[in-house]
Amino acid sequence: MEYKDTSDIEISLLLDAVYKKYGYDFRQYSEAHIRRRIMNRLTLSGLGSISQMQDFVLHDKSFASLLIQDLSITVTEMFRDPDFYKALREKVIPVLKTYPFIKIWHAGCSTGEEAYSMAIILREEGLYERTTIYATDFNQQALNKAKEGIFPAGLMKEYTLNYQLSGGKESFAGYYTSSYDMAIINQALKKNIVWANHNLVTDSVFAEVHLVLCRNVLIYFERSLQNKVQKLFYDSLTNGGVLCLGSKESLRFSDLQGEYAVLDQKRRIFKKKYE
Amino acid sequence: MKYEAIVIGASSGGLNALTFLFSALPPGFSIPIIVVQHVGSRSDSQWIDLLNDKSKLHIKEADEKEKIEPGHTYIAPPNYHLLVEKDKTFSLAASERVNFARPSIDVLFESAAEAYKDKLIGIILTGSNADGTAGMQKVKACGGLAIVQDPETAESPLMPASVIANTAIDYVLPLENIINLLLKLY
Numbered sequence: 170m171e172y173k174d175t176s177d178i179e180i181s182l183l184l185d186a187v188y189k190k191y192g193y194d195f196r197q198y199s200e201a202h203i204r205r206r207i208m209n210r211l212t213l214s215g216l217g218s219i220s221q222m223q224d225f226v227l228h229d230k231s232f233a234s235l236l237i238q239d240l241s242i243t244v245t246e247m248f249r250d251p252d253f254y255k256a257l258r259e260k261v262i263p264v265l266k267t268y269p270f271i272k273i274w275h276a277g278c279s280t281g282e283e284a285y286s287m288a289i290i291l292r293e294e295g296l297y298e299r300t301t302i303y304a305t306d307f308n309q310q311a312l313n314k315a316k317e318g319i320f321p322a323g324l325m326k327e328y329t330l331n332y333q334l335s336g337g338k339e340s341f342a343g344y345y346t347s348s349y350d351m352a353i354i355n356q357a358l359k360k361n362i363v364w365a366n367h368n369l370v371t372d373s374v375f376a377e378v379h380l381v382l383c384r385n386v387l388i389y390f391e392r393s394l395q396n397k398v399q400k401l402f403y404d405s406l407t408n409g410g411v412l413c414l415g416s417k418e419s420l421r422f423s424d425l426q427g428e429y430a431v432l433d434q435k436r437r438i439f440k441k442k443y444e
Numbered sequence: 445m446k447y448e449a450i451v452i453g454a455s456s457g458g459l460n461a462l463t464f465l466f467s468a469l470p471p472g473f474s475i476p477i478i479v480v481q482h483v484g485s486r487s488d489s490q491w492i493d494l495l496n497d498k499s500k501l502h503i504k505e506a507d508e509k510e511k512i513e514p515g516h517t518y519i520a521p522p523n524y525h526l527l528v529e530k531d532k533t534f535s536l537a538a539s540e541r542v543n544f545a546r547p548s549i550d551v552l553f554e555s556a557a558e559a560y561k562d563k564l565i566g567i568i569l570t571g572s573n574a575d576g577t578a579g580m581q582k583v584k585a586c587g588g589l590a591i592v593q594d595p596e597t598a599e600s601p602l603m604p605a606s607v608i609a610n611t612a613i614d615y616v617l618p619l620e621n622i623i624n625l626l627l628k629l630y
Contacts (some may be wrong), residue, residue, distance in 0.1 A: 177530075199535040201527035201555040242539045385538040388508050388524075416520060417508055417536050 179219035180204060186223050187240075191233060194306065194370045197242050197394035206239045220276050234309050241308040242389065243302035245283040246327070247320075249384070250336035254286060256436040258336050258411055261411050262294050264440070265379060269301040272378040274405060276369060277386035278304035281362075282328075283316025285384070288338070288358040289344055297361060303376060316364045318354035320345075325352050372404050385415035392422055399423045408443045447589065447629060448514065448563040451530075451556045453549030453579065455482040455571025457492060457599025460586065461619060462544040462569070464518070466499035468623045473501060475630050477517040477564075478528065478549045483570070485523045492519050520547035525554040543575035553579025562587030565629070567622065569593045571603025580607045585612055589629075591615045591622055 180203065181196075188194045196202055199341060214232075225232040229436050249255050265271050271291075271354065273286045286306040291297040306312050329341040345352040368373065381402045387395050402412055412429065414437040420426040424430055429439035454461055460479045477581050483491070489505050497502040499517070506518035512532045520526035524538040535555075544547035553566055553576065566583035568576045570593060584590050590613045595601035597618040608616060615625060 199529060201529045201535050201558065202537050202539075204558065205527070205555065206553065227583070242537070244539055288594075388536045388538065392509060415538070417524060422509060 180207060183219055183223045186226050190227055193237050197391045198286035198389050210236050210239050217289035243279045243311045245279045245282045245379055248286045248335045249283060251331045253436045256334035256433045256438060258290055260432050260438060264295055264411055268379055273302045273304060273380045274378040276383040277305040278306050278313045278315060284362055285354050286359055302362045303365060304362050305365045309366055312364050318359060320352050322347055322350045324350045332342055372403060377407055378405050379407055379413045382413045387418050396424055399425050406441045410441045412439045445603050447475055447565050448479045450565040451553050451562050452479045453576040454569040455573055455603055457570035464497055464619055466495055468499055471500040473630060474514040476514055480520045480552045482545050483522050487522050500535045503557045506534045507615060508534060510534050524552040528559040545575050545626050546577050549576035550579040555583040557582040557586040557588055564588035567591045568604050568607045570598035570600045572600040573603060574606040576603055577606045578608050584611055589614050594618045
């Protein structure tokens with residue numbers, strides 16, 4: 170008789186428990202990634218097995234919250250992948266300029282650094298006043314941080330370099346106020362950003378938008394879930410709208426590949442064809 | 445053939461070591477090879493093309509969801525962790541650095557050990573940090589074969605020495621002998 174790997178069963182049961190109890194659905198995330206995050210939490214917890222963790226997840230809300238945070242990746246930067254933001258300025262901004270008002274959906278915005286980067290570009294291009302950015306994430310803790318817009322001052326040197334490499338010509342220091350070891354994003358950049366809790370796995374379309382940015386989120390999903398979320402983006406975009414993915418993400422395996430024209434293959438920028 | 449995949453971790457001095465290794469492996473070498481080489485977060489992938497030019501194997505950057513094929517060598521893209529799934533495809537993760545590194549050798553080795561169990565060969569080459577030590581422990585725990593570049597022959601001895609100090613290693617060898625061993629094993 171051949172047995173299945175015990176930890177495979179335990180991980181599957183644990184994810185079931187998280188979903189059934191709290192509604193967060195990680196069941197179609199990439200297994201190797203999820204396993205790593207769960208094993209890290211297991212080590213930190215001092216518990217003896219994943220099954221024991223499941224007991225805690227079901228009966229201890231604060232433990233469950235820790236695990237759910239572990240399973241959510243919040244790593245981001247302002248102007249992450251400067252080449253992408255350069256291409257955004259050169260190839261996407263001209264498309265946006267044709268609209269009298271602009272709606273942008275930043276899906277999986279985490280702690281907001283990239284939503285603020287977008288706000289800076291729009292302001293420099295004279296588009297910010299007629300734009301609404303919907304910045305969404307399922308991680309409420311990350312969203313709360315994003316809303317505050319307060320980042321460690323120590324990161325600003327790196328972000329300034331990113332900004333300059335992305336083609337930024339202004340003084341980056343003009344976009345925040347330093348206070349002790351913190352950098353506080355200017356209020357003017359916040360006013361047209363709507364922060365909202367939205368889960369790509371379980372929630373549906375909420376607005377028609379001209380631009381969807383979702384970078385380094387789909388890499389954590391299995392192919393079937395990637396396809397489902399791609400459909401969500403497609404349904405959210407207006408005809409001629411633009412989809413921006415992470416630098417290692419593509420439409421290659423998506424059923425919708427043929428429905429987009431390529432604006433920039435290397436930077437993963439696609440334009441929805443007219444139906 | 446007992447082994448189904450080889451994972452290699454290298455840090456400082458790794459470009460020379462990898463160039464030496466991949467110049468020597470013959471075109472028929474069919475076991476897929478998966479490499480994490482520490483590079484700066486702003487580095488591009490040009491060195492992969494250069495390495496490919498010098499090799500008789502097909503060397504490319506690993507894509508997410510890509511199927512791992514015999515005769516191919518895959519390199520982790522800069523700024524992403526590279527993981528192996530049990531269905532022998534790749535996943536990428538833009539999560540926190542591990543051992544100050546992204547890609548991290550531990551992340552690749554640990555996931556590959558889960559996927560390939562005792563059909564995996566782990567190789568740690570030159571480097572000046574301790575990334576790869578936990579990964580190699582996992583390779584051994586899953587029954588895989590552990591090979592480490594002899595620190596005395598490595599450009600930076602720290603990384604191989606750290607693995608040797610913390611794991612029961614099967615072979616500690618200079619690069620030339622690692623190549624000979626691989627040719628015997630495949």
